[in-house]
Amino acid sequence: MARSSSSNSLHGRRIIVTRAREQASELSAKLTALGAEVLELPLIRVSKHISKEALADVLLELGSYDWIVFTSANGVRYFFEEFLRIFDDIRSLGLLRFACVGDATAKGIRELHLKVECQPKVATGEALADALIETGSLDNAKVVVITGNLNRDVLVTKLEGAHAIVDQLQVYQTERVDLTDNPAAAEFRTQGADAVLFASSSAVDSFAAQQAALTLQKGAKPPLFGSIGPLTSESLTKAGLEIGFVAKEPNLDSLVQALVKKLGARESRQ
The missing domain is CATH 3.40.50.10090 (Rossmann fold)
Incomplete structure (x- = not known):
């Protein structure tokens, strides 16, 4: 039995x-x-890894982005550690719309009392790109993708193919133990x-x-x-x-x- x-x-x-x-x-x-x-x-070992120059560039332009995209819970964790270190008000995010892959990633965003507006049922970067394209909001939209060092190129490639202007910000690295x-x-x-x-x-x-x-x-x-x-x-x-x-x-x-x-x-x- x-x-x-x-x-x-x-x-x-x-x-x-x-x-x-x-x-x-x-x-x-x-x-x-x-x-x-x-x-x-x-x-594997996951640790914060952020270029101060790249972070400064993204934060200076934060108000001009239409979407911020997270591909993992680690990305949410390390990005917001830096964001909240620099800003003392979550409203400094402006009118950013949030997109993500996976339930754990979405949970991390929601715990900050932020709304996830785009999350595909299938937890892949390709599915997320398709879901974002389906919103009809990408033509000439500015998108920042929060990544690690091992992220695949398919998400960014498909977003750019839909005429989005895409920046990437690496906030962590994954290493073999x-x-x-x-x-x-x-x-x-x-x-x-x-x-x-x-x-x-x-x-x-x-x-x-x-x-x-x-x-x-x-x-x-x-x-x-x-x-x-x-x-x-x-x-x-x-x-x-x-x-x-x-x-x-x-x-x-x-x-x-x-x-x-x-x-x-x-x-x-x-």
């Missing part, structure tokens, strides 16, 4: 969380509450896990690039690989890693629900 989604639905299950250390606690807490044994294996001497990686090699959860393409890329530090030893349990959304799934496929399950919605709750359902179904067949 399959496990229910009760407080013990992941009892006895060993789950690997691959988010950056500063972002892992929320997902780990959700899993622990369901009885899982959680091993945090941060594959070296797992060579990492104790969590050693534990994973020897014991394996029921599942490894991926919430970003950069975590998948880091995992795939460090197979020497992550190859399971004899007797270790081979895990299922879980994906939070389409871009992460695409990266898993490109890396040659079989996708075990995918969240229905691109958020942590949906990822956990997909995990519980998959492991329950797997157990019922055994």
Whole structure:
């Protein structure tokens, strides 16, 4: 019989969380509450990285932009840390309209009591560009896209193709964590896990690039690989890693629900 989604639905299950250390606690807490044994294996490190000159240029022109676009919750966090350091009134944003990808990004904006006017159902930069184009507001509009160092070009390319004037402001960088001497990686090699959860393409890329530090030893349990959304799934496929399950919605709750359902179904067949 399959496990229910009760407080013990992941009892006895060993789950690997691959988010950056500063972002892992929320997902780990959700899993622990369901009885899982959680091993945090941060594959990436995210940190603020902003050119003071580029920031000054954008803030000086802030009142002239029509849209401000965020591609991640990290972008919201680091942009507003700097904005609120310089300005003491949220009204200094002027009449900017907000667009974003993903529920976590939208949540970060709404927590500042700001309205998200454009968020596609599919959490990709391409879908966001299409949604913005559909508003009919881009012809000669000024748009600032808040990015990290690994953002893809498709969003900006499509916006420019719709005759928008696009500036980019990088506010953070994502780096690979070296797992060579990492104790969590050693534990994973020897014991394996029921599942490894991926919430970003950069975590998948880091995992795939460090197979020497992550190859399971004899007797270790081979895990299922879980994906939070389409871009992460695409990266898993490109890396040659079989996708075990995918969240229905691109958020942590949906990822956990997909995990519980998959492991329950797997157990019922055994």
